[in-house]
Structures are given as structure tokens and as C-alpha cells.
Amino acid sequence: MKEKSISNQTILNAVAFTILLIGLAISVIIYLKAGNTPDSLIPTIDETKKGIHDMEEIGGTLNLLMYQFLAWFKKLWQGQNLAYTVAFITVVISAIIFWVAYQSEDTSPDD
Numbered sequence: 001m002k003e004k005s006i007s008n009q010t011i012l013n014a015v016a017f018t019i020l021l022i023g024l025a026i027s028v029i030i031y032l033k034a035g036n037t038p039d040s041l042i043p044t045i046d047e048t049k050k051g052i053h054d055m056e057e058i059g060g061t062l063n064l065l066m067y068q069f070l071a072w073f074k075k076l077w078q079g080q081n082l083a084y085t086v087a088f089i090t091v092v093i094s095a096i097i098f099w100v101a102y103q104s105e106d107t108s109p110d111d
Contacts, residue, residue, distance in 0.1 A: 016094045023090025026086060027083045028083070031083035034082060
């Protein structure tokens with residue numbers, strides 16, 4: 001009795017497709033459930049012109065850039081932006097796995 005073997009390329013393609021399907025479904029669910037979370041109407045001390053000037057005066061330009069980067073990064077993990085972030089990460093991971101599957105050679109016996 002012959003056993004049917006599955007190639008590594010087929011397995012990797014199935015894994016990549018499954019990750020893509022599940023990740024995008026989760027992204028849609030997050031998008032529909034989260035709603036858009038508006039930013040605060042009252043700026044914090046750090047977001048006012050004086051606060052930004054003081055921050056740059058005390059810590060320098062690098063301090064201001066790091067603050068702005070961390071504020072941007074924090075927004076990625078809230079509301080609908082989280083759905084976009086999850087979708088992007090899902091597509092990147094799936095693309096990498098599809099690429100690895102494409103690059104792998106079929107080493108299964110051809111009987």
C-alpha cells in the first residue's frame with residue numbers, strides 16, 4: 001500500500017494561507033468592534049506648543065523625536081488602528097512564509 005506524501009512546499013503554503021485567513025478575519029472583527037477612538041479634545045501638557053518647546057529645550061531634539069515616536073507607536077495599538085496593524089503584520093508574515101515555500105525545493109520522491 002502506497003502512502004501519499006505531502007511536500008514541505010504544500011505544508012508551508014497551507015500554513016501561510018491559514019495565517020492569512022485567520023489574521024485578516026481577526027482584523028475585520030477588531031475593526032468592527034473597536035470603532036474609532038477619537039483623540040482627547042484637551043491636549044496634554046506635552047502636546048501644547050509650550051510643552052513641546054520645553055521638552056526640546058530640556059531634553060534636546062532627540063528627546064522630542066522619541067516622544068513623538070512613542071506617541072505614534074501607542075496609537076497603533078488602539079481602536080481601528082489596531083485592526084490595520086494586525087492586518088499589516090499578518091500580510092507580512094504570510095508573505096514571508098509564502099516566499100519560503102516558493103524558495104523551497106520539492107524533495108518528495110516522485111514515484
